[in-house]
Amino acid sequence: MNSNIVIAVLVSAIGFGTPLVLAGLGELLAERSGVLNLGVEGMMLMGAVTAFFVSQKTHGPTALVLLLAVLASMVAGSAMALIHAVLSITIRVNQIVSGLAVTIFAGIIGLSSYLGQVWNIGGVAGHHQFNGIDLFGLQNLPIVGPIIFSEDAFVYASWVLVLAVLYYLYRTRPGLYLRAVGENPAAADAMGINVTAYRYVHTLIGGALAGLGGAYFTLALAPIWTDGLTAGFGWIAIALVIFAFWRPDLLVLGAYLFGIFSALGPTLETRGITVLPSEFYSALPFLMTVIALAAASTSWANRRVGTPASLGIPYTREEG
């Protein structure tokens, strides 16, 4: 009985953690290039609404519809990221201001809510959804079966993505150059690395991944559109990157840890277990975000392991 609850929480935790993994990886790549993107929440909402729109209005085989919806969410996310990139990289607007502007523009009661109304997709259940796959036929294994071997394609894709980003960062030359751009753009520039291009590309990839994270809500987690349904996950994703010291491996752990905090409330509630008021469980992920950020800025972490040294600083080639 108790182990059932644990399994249920873990299964649900992977569900809640996946959008954090996706959006977090995107933010990590952008920050590694030196661009702080506070527009993640807005980009996720744009991804969520576009994906749901495409999945509702396109007709065809489910697999094709979902593929199109996923692509649309990535395009929507990068379109928002493009705004941030032009503002913060080319025009050198303060990155915090620009990122916040994107979230306000695209976020709740912004563009995403507007599109949801114009497209008239609110409040109805989706026609298509990602379902669990019986991976390697191991679905029925005890414990790991339901947690690991019966996830949907989205989750498996996110795992592949984590490995890909790890390999990219530490075992490829573009990955090395990306880290250099984030640490010391002047040094990278002097070595013929195109700082602007690296920042643009990774900010756009970051936006695409944020959009993808948003799409997970409307295509897999609960196929329905409501205003602001990402409920602050974009902000948690940004906090996670700091919490994970800008490392993809730690980011996954953190994302699932937050998944557990998010899953705890709903899982216990559906089973009628009420130890603490449900508001407490709803607040838990955000409480943990505050604690994690406080911990990440304490003195032991103050050696600033991993913070890209040029994070948040626009690059201007000094010509003197």
Place this chain on the structure above:
Amino acid sequence: MTDSALDAGGDQAAQVAGPHQASGSSASAPGAMPGALAVQAVDMTKRFPGVVANDHVSFEAAEGEVHALLGENGAGKTTLCNLLMGLYRPDEGKLSISGRAVRFHSPKDAQDAGIFMVHQHLRLVDSMTVAENVVLGWSKPRRLRFSPRKVEKAVAEAAERFQMPVDPKARIWQLSLGERQRVEILKALYRGAKILILDEPTTVLTPQEAEQLFSSVRDMAADGRTVIFISHKLPEVLAVADRVTILRQGRSITTVPTAGTDAEHLAGLMVGREVSLEATAKGSEEPGPVVLELAGVSARGDLGTEALKTVTFDVRAGEILGIAGVAGNGQRELAEVITGLRGTTAGEIRIGGTRLPMGDPRAAIDLGIAYVPEDRMGTGISPNLSIAENLMLKSYRGKTMRSGPVLSNRKANANAREMIKRFDVRAPGPRTLVRQLSGGNIQKVLLARELSSEPRVVVAASPTRGLDVGATQYVRQVLVETAQHGVAVLMVSEDLDEIFELSDRIAVFYNGKVVGIVPAAGANRQQIGLMMAGAA
């Protein structure tokens, strides 16, 4: 002073010549004209709005030659380099590399032609390894994969081949500045540099590290490379270069072989008039009572590590104590602790016997401490305020700047006019914004504010950094006069020549500690250098 510096230069040349002749190369005896032409710049001109930064500059350097570009700040050295490096395009003139006319559109073009530059501020990624830095942006043959192990091996081989001993696995922040510079040079050699431009390379080095660098430079020349050595320090130019091209006010004055010239002659060419390299007179003969006293002072740096470790010394009235050391060994923290900008973790600071409260800049001001900070534009002055406003930043509370309860512009302007005259600030008037002034005049405004408050202690950090010869002389003169009037002066400088010229005593800092305090008269440069490197 001058003589001893020259002697040191001569010694270095002799020491350097030994090993490289022993290695079997006679191609680059100083003064000879070996090899084919590597660089030929003819009538290079570059104009900026309002100035001609390079006005028909010509020089040529041969393969295997060490060619120095000598000139004051603002003489056009940097512009010339940027032209050679493809950062700027010349308005007129032409550049030939190995006999072929070239037109560079970007630094990459220059690098493809084999020209590399080691900037004064090194372009290295601190958190990465030596190997990663060496291959950054460079992959021949082009590969996507990056294998740390293979790259480390390749870099280790290159380090051996070019005799640049450095651990490829070490991270840059773990290295001394001398080692970092070696990485930068290795980076250029690894990429097949034929022509290497070194921009003021000894600024951050101890004398021993500088000698090692000179030896590497001679080795590179012996291998047939061309080294363009930019400097304004005469002894090192004489020690390392085969020929010198002198730049003055954007023009190339002449090129002379170093054999058969001397520092006085070069200095004259550089400044455009006869100069005497006599040292400025020092502080008063008989120092007075102790004014500034540090007893066992410790403090943390910005990263929370211990930056000052039980520092103990005193400075007497009328005395200049020079703080020597390689940058980053606690000098900045020392200045901040004394001026109340940084708290201490242990020990006591006393001004004329009164204990300085911890981390209270106003208390430090009230006790008579004046501060000429290293970071002139950030900590020292407020660039967007006028001269008059900057001058009253410390005295606005006093009666002299007030008229009733409000500040008096009239009094502030009158004060500014007086200071402008007294400190010879070249400015249109008291309302001029400080950011519109030249570096030398900004420093004069800063000195005017600090010294007019009649301090008992002056803390001056790198007071002449980035100033031209004239302003440097002026600032040094002012510091010496201040000491002669009975003020205790603490001067932090990375420039050993400056330390030797001005100080009565020299305290050497290494790793947050005072390694030793010696009287400047009769102090041994080599000994000081070893102390700076932590070896003594």
